[in-house]
Amino acid sequence: MEFLPDFQAMGIGGATFAMFVMLMVLLLTGMPLAFVTLLVALIFALGWFGPMAVPLITSRIFSFVNSFVFVSVPMFVLMAAILDRSGIARDLFDAMKVLAGRIRGGVAIQTLLVAVVLAAMSGIIGGEVILLGLLALPQMLRLGYDRNLAIGVCCAGGALGTMVPPSIVLIIYGLTANVSVGDLFSAAFLPGLMLAGFYAAYILIRAYMNPALAPIAEPEDITRGEKLRLLKGLFLPILVVIFVLGSIYGGIASVTEASAIGVIGVTLSTVIRGEFSISLLIGAAKQTLRTVGMIVWIGIGASALVGVFNLMGGINFVSGLITGISDNPTVVILFMMAILFVLGMFLDWVGIALLCMPIFVPIVVQMGYDPVWFGVVFAMNMQVSFLSPPFGPAAFYLKSVAPPDISLGDIFRSLLPFIGMQILAVAMLIIFPGITGH
Secondary structure, three states, rough: OOOOOOHHHHHHHHHHHHHHHHHHHHHHHOHEEEHHHHHHEEEEHHHHOOOOHHHHHHHHHHHHHHHHHHHHHHHHHHHHHHHHHOOHHHHHHHHHHHHHOOOOOOOOOOOOHHHHHHHHHHOOHHHHHHHOOOOOOHEEEEEEEOOHHHHHHHHHHHHHHOOOOOOHHHHHHHHOOOOHHHHHHHHHHHHHHHHHHHHHHHHHHHHHHOOHHOOOOOOOOOHHHHHHHHHHHHHHHHHHHHHHHHHHHOOOOOHHHHHHHHHHHHHHHHHHOOOOOHHHHHHHHHHHHHHHHHHHHHHHHHHHHHHHHHHHHHHHHHHHHHHHOOOOOHHHHHHHHHHHHHHHHHEEEEEEHHHHHHHHHHHHHHHOOOOHHHHHHHHHHHHHHHHHHOOHHHHHHHHHHOOOOOOOHHHHHHHHHHHHHHHHHHHHHHOOOHHHHH
């Protein structure tokens, strides 16, 4: 251990600064977040406590992976992966055409409605943004919609999965903050719809102020039989949403059990539609393993790092720094929001949740706030991180399926008004906490 500096001699302040610098330097090398956090945790455990500390890291990791609620994460990811591979989303989009037909900006509103239903079926961002980019973006561009508006609706709508239950962001927050995930889901439902409402109002105001931005599509003579056939596409997705969310809100099933119901529901939907095949199932399972593998590895690294930092007394040290900023609890909350906002530009939300929440949540509770309310505010803040430059994942997902003449710069510029609405939604939740019911 001679090659490691004596971190204890630095004191907790110096060691915290050294840890932060080491994390930043290693992340800039392009090393994955999971391995960076594990390596830093190991270096500081050995440098502060000596070799005896290694079993402490393993026990922290075990308690994270061993949580029963965690089982729901792969289930919801699998649900999204099966959805991606089926034609359910396409039919859903076609069916919404009947509902959003004759209003100006109708296709954008239709895209938003589809985004909300997809978000309520599974809480995965990547798949939703890509689906909307494939289904809605070409149609809006073909109809002569303003390019920025079309891009913004696809990205911002697809990112609603972090807010609308069953959101994986809320599940991970519930795990780290030791809060009931069912409570988080019921508290996030209205704020999620509020944000979608902001987007819808923005689309309609822009479209009616400047009709050239969102032309009304030529009326299609849809026969009654055709309307019925299209509306049938709504039936299965809505049924799955009712079963999943209804069983959670009705207290019939826990979140974990409801996630299994969701997988069965989506799989049965593909069977009824005649799309089920073994290759579809294998493809969905592989995609699930890739996504969940990443979440688990980040979780392992982050929980190890937080465990070591906590034992060093670091969490108390940082808590003291944050609460020392002001005697006004609102100022402390706004400071936390600023930290999350900046971290969201560079880090994955899983890492942010697992690294920051063990420090933030005890402070929030100590100041007399409800941790369920804070979870919803955190999820709303993470909405911004999905769209904000330079690494907003939603923009990269859309770029992968957008026409070649749309650059990343175009996408990020298009997202600015939507980021503004997300920040407004965060402000609304802080000013009016009653929106969450907590």
